[in-house]
Amino acid sequence: MNRQLSSWGRFPYAPQTADTCHWRHEVPSKLCSLVSTQGSTLPYGNGRSYGDSCLAASDHVLSLRSLDRFIQVDWQRGRVVAEAGVTLAQILEISIPRGWFLAVAPGTQLATLGGAIANDVHGKNHHVRGTFGNYLISMGLLRHREEVVTCSASQNTELYSATIGGLGLTGIILWAEIQLIPILSSQIDSVTVRFGSLEEFFSLSAELDAKHEYSVAWIDCLSKGSQVGRGVFIVGDHAHYGSLIEKERTQLVMPFSPPISLINKASLRVFNEVYWRLHPSERALRRNSYESFFFPLDRINNWNRIYGRKGFQQYQCVIPEAVAPRVMGEVLRVISSSGQGSFLAVLKRCGEIVSPGILSFPMKGTSLALDFPQNTQLASLFERLDSMVHEAGGRLYPAKDAHMKGCDFRRAYPAWQQLEVLRDPTLMSRFWKRVIE
Ligand SMILES: Cc1cc2nc3c(=O)[nH]c(=O)nc-3n(C[C@H](O)[C@H](O)[C@H](O)COP(=O)(O)OP(=O)(O)OC[C@H]3O[C@@H](n4cnc5c(N)ncnc54)[C@H](O)[C@@H]3O)c2cc1C
Numbered sequence: 480m481n482r483q484l485s486s487w488g489r490f491p492y493a494p495q496t497a498d499t500c501h502w503r504h505e506v507p508s509k510l511c512s513l514v515s516t517q518g519s520t521l522p523y524g525n526g527r528s529y530g531d532s533c534l535a536a537s538d539h540v541l542s543l544r545s546l547d548r549f550i551q552v553d554w555q556r557g558r559v560v561a562e563a564g565v566t567l568a569q570i571l572e573i574s575i576p577r578g579w580f581l582a583v584a585p586g587t588q589l590a591t592l593g594g595a596i597a598n599d600v601h602g603k604n605h606h607v608r609g610t611f612g613n614y615l616i617s618m619g620l621l622r623h624r625e626e627v628v629t630c631s632a633s634q635n636t637e638l639y640s641a642t643i644g645g646l647g648l649t650g651i652i653l654w655a656e657i658q659l660i661p662i663l664s665s666q667i668d669s670v671t672v673r674f675g676s677l678e679e680f681f682s683l684s685a686e687l688d689a690k691h692e693y694s695v696a697w698i699d700c701l702s703k704g705s706q707v708g709r710g711v712f713i714v715g716d717h718a719h720y721g722s723l724i725e726k727e728r729t730q731l732v733m734p735f736s737p738p739i740s741l742i743n744k745a746s747l748r749v750f751n752e753v754y755w756r757l758h759p760s761e762r763a764l765r766r767n768s769y770e771s772f773f774f775p776l777d778r779i780n781n782w783n784r785i786y787g788r789k790g791f792q793q794y795q796c797v798i799p800e801a802v803a804p805r806v807m808g809e810v811l812r813v814i815s816s817s818g819q820g821s822f823l824a825v826l827k828r829c830g831e832i833v834s835p836g837i838l839s840f841p842m843k844g845t846s847l848a849l850d851f852p853q854n855t856q857l858a859s860l861f862e863r864l865d866s867m868v869h870e871a872g873g874r875l876y877p878a879k880d881a882h883m884k885g886c887d888f889r890r891a892y893p894a895w896q897q898l899e900v901l902r903d904p905t906l907m908s909r910f911w912k913r914v915i916e
Contacts, residue, residue, distance in 0.1 A: 484540060487783055488529035489790030490853045490881055493909060495534055497523060497542040503562065503653050506541075506621055510651065510905070513539055514623060519907040522647045524594030525566060527587050529793045530881030531909035532598070532646050541651065543593055550654055554579070557659035558616065563593030563652040568777075570657075575769070576723050579659035582614040586825075588774045593652040598878040599644030599836040601829070603693035603715075603773070609832030610839055611657075612643035618655040623905040627653060632835065641901040643836030646877060648902045648911060664721035667693070667772040669765050670714050673758040677708025677808050684712075684828045692716045693772075695827050699751040700811065700820035700849055701744075708811050710826065711758045715772055725768055733784040740787040740852035742821045750822050776823075786852045791821070794861065795840075795848040795876040796868045797829060803845040806871040810847065810864060817860045821850040837894040840876045848879065858882070877910060888914040 484495040498513055498520075500506045513520040521535035523542045534540070546564035553559075557579040559570060567581060568588035574580065585600040594600075599612045608614075617631035620638060630639035642649045670687070674680055680696055688694045691714035698710035776782055783791070798806045807826070814820055824847070831843040851857055861882050868875065874891035875883050889895055899915060 484523060484526055484542065486530060486533050486881075487527050488792055488881060489783060489786075490792055491531055491534075491909070492790065493531070493534050493538055495523065495538050495540045497540050499542045499545055501545045503546060506543075506651055506653060509541060510621070510623055513541055514905045519905050521906055521908045522593060522597070522651045524564065524591035524597070525589055527590045527594065528598065529879045530877075531913065532877045532880065532911075533594075534909040536907040536909050536912045543651065544591060546653065549573070557661060558656060559659060560654060560656040561592055562654050563591060565592050566590065567592070567595060571769075574659055575662070575665045575725065578662055578723060580662045580717065580769075582608055582658060582660045583611045584773050586774065587777055588770075589777055592655050592657070593647075596643055596652055596655060597645060597647045599834055599839040600878070601841045603695045603827065605832075605841055606688050606694065606828055606830035607692060609830070610834040610836070610841060612834045612836045612839065613832060614658045615643060615835075616656040616658055618642065619653040620650040621653055622650040622903045638901060640835050640837050641898050643834060644838040644840070645836070645898055646838070646908060646911065648898065648906050648908065650903050650906070662717045662723075664718040665723050665725045665769050666718040666721045667715040667767045667769055668718045669767055669772060670762050671711060671758060671765060672762045673709070673711045673755055673760055675709045676706060677804065677811065680708055680710065680712065680826060681804050687712070687714045688828055690714070695825060697754075698811070698824045698826050699755050700814050700824040701748055701751055701818065703815050707808060707815060708826070709755060711755065715767070718766060721766070725770065728768065728770055728778060730780055731778055732780045733782050736784040736788050738788060740789070740791070741785045742852050744818050747820065747822060754822065786850075789853040791850050791852050792857060792881050793848060793850050793879040794864060795846065795879040796864070796873050797840065797842055797844050797846040797876070798868065798871050798873040799842060799844040802871050806867060806873070807845055807847060810867055813860070813863055813867070814849065817856070819851055819854075819856065819860060821852065823850040824848070838877075838892055838898055840874065840878070842874070844873065848876075880910065883914060885914040885916065
């Protein structure tokens with residue numbers, strides 16, 4: 480009871496008081512008592528969303544992280560039924576030794592099952608697998624003063640589609656059943672090569688994406704002129720031989736929040752130059768542990784503290800395929816001339832597999848995700864970027880957002896009204912209040 484929680488970017492600063500549920504059967508009464516004292520609340524997973532979509536409008540959340548039990552597993556078919564607070568790391572810990580992997584893994588394994596569904600997360604294999612919701616078989620959903628309902632592609636279908644990517648607003652997911660994919664080894668065979676421009680990124684992506692399960696690129700957000708969009712291209716596949724047992728990796732810790740961000744123009748320029756040059760100009764094959772390939776940042780506990788006490792924002796947009804090369808070039812030029820950003824900058828082509836979720840973020844096109852230390856100049860930079868994204872017919876990712884204007888959200892996600900109709904009126908986030916009012 481009464482732990483203070485925040486979002487991953489720690490911006491906006493809005494400490495959340497948390498009521499914790501330890502057992503599924505106590506969720507209805509905890510929900511009722513929070514609603515009667517606070518008016519509304521919001522389910523909270525593990526706080527790996529960057530902006531305000533995991534923050535309750537009342538600043539009182541219902542924490543589901545302790546609902547972390549496996550209910551049923553079927554290792555013949557690779558199906559797992561688990562409580563919503565189980566993290567993706569906990570699933571991988573038991574599934575990998577049995578030869579199964581998550582069909583879709585985002586860049587952190589510390590997201591919960593409930594959080595992964597509510598943001599319909601995507602990963603480095605969006606071009607071949609789609610989103611997390613594409614592998615959700617069923618889930619148990621609890622709404623205020625109602626019985627728990629099972630939602631699937633054939634049962635309570637409206638709620639099923641609205642809850643996938645539904646930002647925790649349609650009800651509390653108590654449990655979910657997901658389909659995993661078979662693997663022969665826990666390791667990933669990767670090919671890495673640096674590239675010198677955005678044009679090269681698009682030609683590498685056109686050549687390599689279709690041949691590999693995973694594909695992603697790091698980019699140097701400060702590069703200018705003909706080098707705009709230079710970076711490092713990485714593709715990978717589950718290895719066909721090797722062990723299913725992984726060595727435990729050592730954890731590092733960022734012990735405190737410095738008063739100011741450790742990421743600034745000077746440190747960033749040096750880091751980006753060195754990082755780019757360290758990577759091979761010829762394609763290099765490597766074998767990686769799955770954790771270093773998928774979740775490099777999870778190795779440092781509380782890495783978000785490097786941005787100092789003011790926190791940071793992530794800007795993640797997706798630009799439709801037809802205009803992506805031109806618009807992404809313009810977006811990157813604007814970012815580079817602003818001199819802002821961080822070394823965490825990721826470019827990725829998204830595919831055309833449609834999610835069952837009505838508010839899912841990815842679309843066929845190219846996605847850019849970039850962290851920015853919080854400062855007063857961000858608002859004007861984001862305003863410029865937003866207008867480019869919206870003119871191009873693209874959209875921003877609510878899981879990462881703390882600034883998007885309501886009119887931009889409503890234009891980019893026309894199904895928002897369907898979600899609003901199905902929203903449990905006792906659930907309200909700071910994000911939803913900001914974008915629909
Ligand atoms: C390092 C890092 C890398 C990331 N990489 C990616 C990426 O590659 N792709 C991607 O898509 N995302 C990525 N993310 C974002 C992250 O995967 C999502 O924000 C995810 O939803 C966080 O899950 P969580 O359990 O922490 O949920 P929270 O952040 O606590 O909550 C997220 C949403 O889920 C809702 N929710 C949580 N639990 C429940 C429940 N039981 N029932 C109903 N609603 C619930 C909340 O109300 C909220 O709306 C990344 C985040 C980090 C920190």
